Amino acid sequence: MSGTSGTYLGMPAFPAAARDAVRNETLRGNLRHATHTIRDKRAKAVAELDDWARLRAAGRDVKERTLRHLDHYLVQLEESVTAAGGTVHWAADAGEANRIVTGLVKRTGRSEVVKVKSMATQEIGLNEALEAEGIRAYETDLAELIVQLGDDRPSHILVPAIHRNRGEIRDIFRAEMGSWGRAAPAGLSDDPAELAEAARVHLREKFLRAEVGISGANFMVAETGTLVVVESEGNGRMCLTLPETLISVVGIEKVVPTWRDLEVFLQTLPRSSTAERMNPYTSMWTGTTDSDGPRAFHLVLLDNGRTDTLADEVGRQALRCIRCSACLNVCPVYERAGGHAYGSVYPGPIGAILSPQLRGIASEVDASLPYASSLCGACYDVCPVAIDIPEVLVHLRERVVEGGEVTRNGERVTIKPAKGHRGERAVMRAARWALDHPGALRAGQRLASRTRRIHPKRLPGPGRAWSDTRALPEVPAESFRHWWQRTRGGAR
């Protein structure tokens, strides 16, 4: 069981959590505003590049090559990082990763660390593990700070406090900053610039005295040993360059083969995530550099369910994800249910296919996640590495309903059909039928359009509770891809 984080245990299954969220008007209002704003901006940023479809295909190919030869690239990465003065550690699960990091921090003799937002460390519950050893971890990303001070959980990959409005943020800052360090200034208003200034002042004292920094990474280059962190605020640069010791905890799927491969992702990631041509800051480092930045660099390579995911030939593609969050922002289910309903650090469409694979479908929440979708296909259309999320969803639904062989903690096991799901087998078979008819594929139609006729008015199984409160969005008759081929793509 060490493969799972305790953070989200005891979460209600998706439908129950989503029902509560859908009834929360503030949350829904915040989410709708946020997702629509980012969605529209992203479309503009993407439209600036007339080779977007080819960049997307290249991103998919690079990740596919990496995953099919992951052992080769991990060993190469280890050699490069070691040659550049870094130390590489391997962690099969969350418990191992937490033990390694805690041990490294203890050896520095320090009792506090500064952290830059990292989904991998949230996934393994690192902050809690450090806390248990008397080490305080300070989150430094503004949104993470809001979440940490509010004793809350993140609800969006990129904008984790997307569910909080400015009034709530001001109240949290006023009430909580003092007990974590420098208090919020008297008379703090809810003006975003003032709130950002309060965060700057509050965190600066922590950065300046920091001796240990903890990060994740967006990419690791096997051929050179270079790690890449993409960010906006500068807290990443602070954590990566000011401390004496830097510890990066990174999922094994984040490796890319060559330096040149970055040319694809440094174009697609910023435009897909923050809808910018380029994000304000990108840091790249290779091991350690004499008299510039940390003297000690430790890379902890994290498995924690990733190899189990890799073992599934259909589900494997989820490991291509570069965590841009574009799929969240276009998802009609996410927009209404919010990130918390997914019961995992990975919300939205990507969470619906990643969490059940990383953690297995033993728990009710994980078994219900593949149903947290209307299969409309919008997530696939925007995904910069072309993950066919609907395909994986249908595959996982089948696994939930029919049971079968899966890999858990590196072992092949057979799981039984989930009891409450028997009634959905008919729907499953219909979806399978659509997938098994390549004629439909040749017509260039998306799964959603293919299954349009069998598209339920209400989501089956646990999804029903959610769809009872909402009319399901109409599936567009023409998919984005089809439209693309007909319009822009057809010009070539």
Next chain:
Amino acid sequence: MSSGRERVLARVRRALADVPRDERPQDVRVERGYLRVHGDRTTARTVDLLAENLADYRALVHRVDAAELPQLLKRLLAAHGSRSVLVPPGLPPGWLAAADPVLALVPDREADTAYALDAVDSVVTGCAVAIAETGTIVLDGGPDQGRRRITLVPDHHLCVVRVPDQVVGSVPQALERLAPGRPQTWISGPSATSDIELNRVEGVHGPRTLEVILVDGRTEGQG
């Protein structure tokens, strides 16, 4: 530690049982049909685009001939109210010649603490390369750029780009010019956050003011 290593690698290999044993990484096709650069531009137009995109992300952009650089730097530092400025070891000495008598020049020293850097008002650097399509300047720790922290802690960064030599059109062209082994910072506008109701707020932890000076290296001038 090595047990974790063997365990993870063994799991990876087992998970990839479907991959044919004689398949090599390069056998997996990567279709690089994307563009090396977007659009056909003259050199002058590429520099203009850099200026436009930098300004679009709220960097303050200035364009001067090499001969005017010292006076401009002096003026910009004074306008910002700076009394001290960090200087990388290899910054061309002429650049701050005009500002020198008025300002305290603080050398980039390893021994200085982050607190000491926090007390300095501004920093002046060169850059390794600048990318027109994205409005990005890249620092790689070269002698005219110094340690990464000196462009991070002070609140005001003045970055000099020699045009057109240091300007490339695109991200792929920039990566070709850069050495992966050097620590790099890619900067596109001042630090920013959109975490509060998605309102963009400039200046969280990095310098709140970024000024980029495009210096025409060919002093004869050109069209």
